[in-house]
Amino acid sequence: MTGPRGSVRRAVVLLSGGLDSTTTLARAIEQGFEVFALTLRYGQRHAIETACAEEQARALGAREHRVVDVDLGFAGGSALTDRSIAVPKDRAAREPADGVPVTYVPARNAVLLSLALAWAETLGARDLFIGANVLDYSGYPDCRPEFLRAFEEMARRATRAGAAGEAFRVRAPLLRMTKADIVREAVRLGVDLSRTLSCYDPGPQGQPCGACDACVLRAKGFREAGVADPTAGP
């Protein structure tokens, strides 16, 4: 994708190393963006994702990949960052009364996108990619289109570029896809599925637990897409 003066347009892609963000990265590259991939270690349990992210960024052709620490665990309140809250393994019981899962990390996407925005501004990028999905994760407020639009408006007000009249675009190409759609899209784009980690609570060697929400959802997606999951056990 080319910018106003014919230069290649840059984009920052949030890349966790999971299926969704890796597929998002592949889409951004397919669309012709020069991609700067950003992996934020925010105190989640599975640092093994970072190794997957590193490999995928290289394999798919990101121009640059950065791994940055941001401590979201200090704020607590989530099973993904607080070891005293168990990752639920029984999908029927996963949702508190308000419909927001305990795996919701308070203000997570606001923090991650803000850091992506900081890098984007320095790079001259105006496009931020995120693997947000509204169907399978409808309980997460910060995966909804209203949030993404509100973030764009905030980004315009927060930055030097915005003050100069430019706009930032948050792109979530998987927003309305089912998990099966995402699996098919990953296959079409040539993503190495064996090096994507979706599990919320993997074992020490990065093996998925097979029982958390993310594993259950992923298995359902592969099944419906008719694709074998190379990370699943025998």
Place this chain on the structure above:
Amino acid sequence: MTGPRGSVRRAVVLLSGGLDSTTTLARAIEQGFEVFALTLRYGQRHAIETACAEEQARALGAREHRVVDVDLGFAGGSALTDRSIAVPKDRAAREPADGVPVTYVPARNAVLLSLALAWAETLGARDLFIGANVLDYSGYPDCRPEFLRAFEEMARRATRAGAAGEAFRVRAPLLRMTKADIVREAVRLGVDLSRTLSCYDPGPQGQPCGACDACVLRAKGFREAGVADPTAGP
């Protein structure tokens, strides 16, 4: 300040250890909030600020104080986080053509407020205090009221609390004060001015350089307020 059920209302206050954020903290406490102070070390040059923040939080009566690292230096683009960019010491030359100083840190307040938001959500706080000021720092886009309002809207969309119909309020009590007003306000509130550090480029023992924008502005404020600055040299 009391909440809906008569409980004391909680607030998160961003506290750098400078004059503005310390005065903001004192104001939040005067207003009756139970205050949780948050110091974010974002790769700025003056880690000495953190010691001031710690002391001020204790002295002024914050309920809790956390110091959290967030690497904003990775994104570059600012004299405050990138050692290859000099902190300007000549105020007349400080502004690039677009009016945004080189001490602007890309998306800084978006990142800092997002982290404050994460903690606020877990604490049940709905008020975020920031020492933003629109007069003396008119070049910083993320100190303007339009940004603060856009952040509030984004926060409402980003969070579990917002999804349940609650709103977050970003409070910037110093927003339209001159530096002299802020000095007078700090004196009125009993802030120990000898333990506030405003300099962008202090010496190894935390002594202000006396020449950067922050020092020049601070000196002018003290002068106009008719108050002696205990941190200034002889």
